[in-house]
């Protein structure tokens with residue numbers, strides 16, 4: 001029965017090797033990753049689903065809003081600084 005065990009072990013090793021080759025093939029085939037969740041998608045797409053696209057757009061919108069608020073805050077700070085310099 002020792003032979004069968006050896007064979008099983010060899011099969012396991014081959015399975016491991018095949019998985020490695022599969023991964024290599026996946027890396028070689030042209031593909032992109034979904035901007036939102038990161039799973040592999042066809043190169044002509046940017047997102048894997050409409051849901052991910054919506055989530056991404058919402059995130060970008062929030063980021064933009066945050067940037068505007070930050071710039072506004074900096075602008076106000078600058079104006080305050082300029083005024084305080086004018087009237088020491």
Ligand SMILES: [Zn+2]
Nearest residue numbers: 034037048052
């Ligand atoms: Zn996605």
